[in-house]
Each structure stands twice: as C-alpha cells, then as structure tokens.
Amino acid sequence: MSPEATHDEIARFNFLANFNKYMSNVVVAGIAVAYERRVAPHWRAQHGVDPADRREIRAAMSADAYYQLWSALRRSGMEIRQQAGRSLVLRQMQALRDRARELNAACAATLRLDDSITIPRYQSELDNHCMPGSYYAEYIDDDVSAAANYDAGMFATTTGLFGRYLDGAGRGTAHWLRRYRPGWQPRRILDLGCGLGHNLLPLARAYLEAEVIGVDIAAPMLRYGHARAVGMGLGRVIFQQANAERLPFEDASFDFIYSTMFLHETSHAALRNILGEVHRLLAPGGVQLHLEQPPYRGMSDFEQFLRDWDCHYNNEPFWSALHETHLPTLLAEKGFAQTDIFETEIHAIVEDEMPKVAAEIEDFGRGGLWYACGAAA
Amino acid sequence: MNKPDLQKLINAAASGKRPHFFSDHDVDRLLSIVWAMAAELAVTRERLDTVERLLAKRALLDRAAIDAYRPDGAAAAERGQWQMEYLSRLLRVLQQEVDALQREVR
Numbered sequence A: 001m002s003p004e005a006t007h008d009e010i011a012r013f014n015f016l017a018n019f020n021k022y023m024s025n026v027v028v029a030g031i032a033v034a035y036e037r038r039v040a041p042h043w044r045a046q047h048g049v050d051p052a053d054r055r056e057i058r059a060a061m062s063a064d065a066y067y068q069l070w071s072a073l074r075r076s077g078m079e080i081r082q083q084a085g086r087s088l089v090l091r092q093m094q095a096l097r098d099r100a101r102e103l104n105a106a107c108a109a110t111l112r113l114d115d116s117i118t119i120p121r122y123q124s125e126l127d128n129h130c131m132p133g134s135y136y137a138e139y140i141d142d143d144v145s146a147a148a149n150y151d152a153g154m155f156a157t158t159t160g161l162f163g164r165y166l167d168g169a170g171r172g173t174a175h176w177l178r179r180y181r182p183g184w185q186p187r188r189i190l191d192l193g194c195g196l197g198h199n200l201l202p203l204a205r206a207y208l209e210a211e212v213i214g215v216d217i218a219a220p221m222l223r224y225g226h227a228r229a230v231g232m233g234l235g236r237v238i239f240q241q242a243n244a245e246r247l248p249f250e251d252a253s254f255d256f257i258y259s260t261m262f263l264h265e266t267s268h269a270a271l272r273n274i275l276g277e278v279h280r281l282l283a284p285g286g287v288q289l290h291l292e293q294p295p296y297r298g299m300s301d302f303e304q305f306l307r308d309w310d311c312h313y314n315n316e317p318f319w320s321a322l323h324e325t326h327l328p329t330l331l332a333e334k335g336f337a338q339t340d341i342f343e344t345e346i347h348a349i350v351e352d353e354m355p356k357v358a359a360e361i362e363d364f365g366r367g368g369l370w371y372a373c374g375a376a377a
Numbered sequence B: 001m002n003k004p005d006l007q008k009l010i011n012a013a014a015s016g017k018r019p020h021f022f023s024d025h026d027v028d029r030l031l032s033i034v035w036a037m038a039a040e041l042a043v044t045r046e047r048l049d050t051v052e053r054l055l056a057k058r059a060l061l062d063r064a065a066i067d068a069y070r071p072d073g074a075a076a077a078e079r080g081q082w083q084m085e086y087l088s089r090l091l092r093v094l095q096q097e098v099d100a101l102q103r104e105v106r
Helices: A007-027 A029-047 A054-061 A065-106 A145-158 A168-180 A201-206 A219-231 A268-281 A301-307 A309-313 A319-324 A327-333 B003-010 B025-057 B063-068 B073-090 B092-105
Strands: A188-192 A211-216 A238-241 A254-260 A282-292 A341-347 A369-376
Touching: A007 A029, A007 A065, A007 A145, A007 B025, A029 A054, A029 A065, A029 A301, A054 A301, A065 A145, A065 A219, A065 A309, A065 B003, A065 B025, A065 B073, A145 A219, A168 A201, A168 A254, A168 A282, A168 A341, A168 A369, A188 A201, A188 A268, A211 A219, A219 A238, A254 A268, A268 A282, A268 A319, A268 A327, A301 A309, A309 A319, A327 A341, A327 A369, B003 B073, B025 B073, B025 B092, B073 B092
Parallel strands: A188 A211, A188 A254, A211 A238, A254 A282
Antiparallel strands: A282 A369, A341 A369
C-alpha cells in the first residue's frame, strides 16, 4: 500500500534521514556548549543569577546565533520533509486511492467510517507537527494521501529507530504486555488514536484470538491503514472512525486499552475525557498503557528547554502541558486505585539490521524509547 | 486537478504561524531557500553517483560524450519541466507568503 517512489524521491528522503541524524548526533550538542559558554554567563552578568526555569533559558537562548541557526535548520528540515512527502504522494493520489479502495473492499466489514465524526477544535486549529492539512484533509473522494505522506516520511524523521515498518512502539508494547501478564489472552484490544495502525498491527499479531480495534478521527488514516493491514494479511483488524472522548463501545468491554504518542496531541480537557472513557471501557482485570515522551519532572531545566522546542516551533501546542501533567494522578482521579497505577519504560523493538536507540544519541523526542503510564483495572 | 494546482498543493504551508529565529526575518526566509537547495544538491549528487556506478559497471562511461551531449526537443522539454518543479520547490516560501497575503485580502 506504499506510494511508488522514483530515484530522486528516495534520494530526497535519504538526505532528510541523514540530515536528521547529523542534527541529533552532531549539531544538537553545540547548543549546550553555547548555553554554558556564552548564554548563561551573559545572563548571570545581567541578572546576577542563573535562568530560573526552561522559559528563561529559552528567552536567553533565543538571541544566540547557534541556537537560531539550529532552530531554523530544524524547522526547514520539517518543512522540506513535508514537501518531499507531498510531492511523492499527491502526484499519485488517485492511484493510491484506487489501490486502497480495492484492498478495503476485500475486507469491507472491518473498515468502519462514520461521516458524523467532526474534527475537534484542538486538532483543527493548528496542523499537527507542521503537516499541511494534518491527518484529515481530503483532496479527492476517499483520499488517503495524508496517511501515505505520513507513512512515507516518518522513516526519515525517525531515522530507522522505529523499525522498518515503523511499528517499534507497538512491538515493544506487545512484548511488554506478554511479560507483564504471561499467558494472558486479552479478548478485546483497543488502540486510541491509532492513525494508520503502525502500532496497532503488532498487537493483532501477538494476540491472534483477540478482537483488535483501532480508533481515530481521521478517515484518510483509517482508509490507508486498513488497506495496509489487509495487504499484510491482517484484514481482521478493525479500523473505526471515532472520537476517543466519546467512544461507541459498551462499558467494561475491553481487556487491553493503549495509546502510542497520542495523548500529547490532545487538549487537556480532551485528555481527561479520554482517560474517563478508558475507565468506563476497561473490563475487570483489564490493563491500560499509554506511551509518551518522558514527563519533564526530574529533568534539568536545560533538557526541558530542548525537549520543549516542538511545542513552540513544530505545531505541538499541547506538548508542554502533557509533559507537565502527572498522569498517575490523573488516572487516580479517573477512578483507578493508586496501587494499580504504574509508570514504566517501553523500548522500541526493531529488526536486527535497524539502528537501536542505545547506539544513538536521543534526539529529544524522536528516539525509540518511551515513558509509559498505565493501570490495571 | 491540473498541474499548477498540484504544485500549489504540494508546496502548501501547515496552518499556524511560521516561527522566525533571526532578528532579521529575511534571514529565516533565505535559509529556507538555501536549505531546500542543499537537499536538492544532495539528490542530484546521489543520482549522479547512481549513473556513474551503473555506467562504470557496464564499462560504458565515456566522459567526453557527456560534454558533447545535446538534448533533443523532447529531452529539453522534460528538463524544462523538471526545472520548473525544482524552482517551485526552492521558492516554496515565497509562494506561501503570497498565499497568506491572498487569504488576508479575502
């Protein structure tokens, strides 16, 4: 279900992957140097104290020439990545749509679109991480181009750390669950904000008997994701259009509910509603798990400042708030027992030939290692 | 959808304000062009590398023939089309500026 790429289109992504790697392995280290050698001393000379928090560090760094150039290059790289993906995908959007239609028709019962779903304001106000048209724009009938672009470009953005099929987080989650609950067979599994199902399919492979459902608001992602799953022999996986704040499922009807890199793309109000829905939907004895970048608590102000870049310059408006939210407390407020709530780490599981997170310097938000917060019901 | 529309769609900006990092905003704009150009240079270099390796493998590379080559009409038209798309890629930031101005007028 992938777009066909020419030599130059592949070369463009090769450049972007190498550029991102160079930025995280080489260039980013200079920011700490600039901060320690000239920015912090200058601030101390002016104010008599160190910058008090990440906001003051950002204010101080914003005038620094190295940080300015790094930021401008990083932003340019994101924009070039979007253009590269769109020029690859939009020229063949009809062919991709036709291919998706064909595959989707073969397993029509497991693609459940709902015209009545509207895009919530927290999504429609700003195109997520600088994707023109975000996840949901449709230029032709039954369009899948938003998803094809996301799929094609993510490998370059993550430089292989999420695996060949970009499913490292899903595979890591399945691996974690099998160790957390050895021998357990969840009957029904729900992935919130599944997108095109990168991290949904590994759960279907790990639990062959389970009914596996991914929900998302964006129809192009679901159409493409379902077609991709059918093409991979996983037509039993259900892709359902729904808003995770108001899910069309019965109380206590899922054994395992999870999300990967989803919560930071929702507003705080939506986050509370979503976790409320998880509490309602989780069956007795069930488990929930949410993968995210680590929270800011316990980090140095400087690291917080670096990680916060995406919030300000990459259209991630809820990034800072989510990383300041104490998810265990929120889960407790939603009715989970304090003793059943936990925090852990999930490593991406990727093919042997792919790079591993340990071998790379983490690029503040793009490495294959996640913080996870969960609870047992 | 005709060709110019597709190019416009490809080069569209994400909603939300584009940040600027330099005190002179023109530097941000210039860097956006320069960096797109850097990407395209890398693409060209990779293509050239592919060509050279393929030719060398088949013992077909004759460098004098490269300098002597003159494209025919169809080849020249294809190259011209490539140049147009190349330029729209490099100058994306200008298109987006005009797009934004037009939205404001409406």
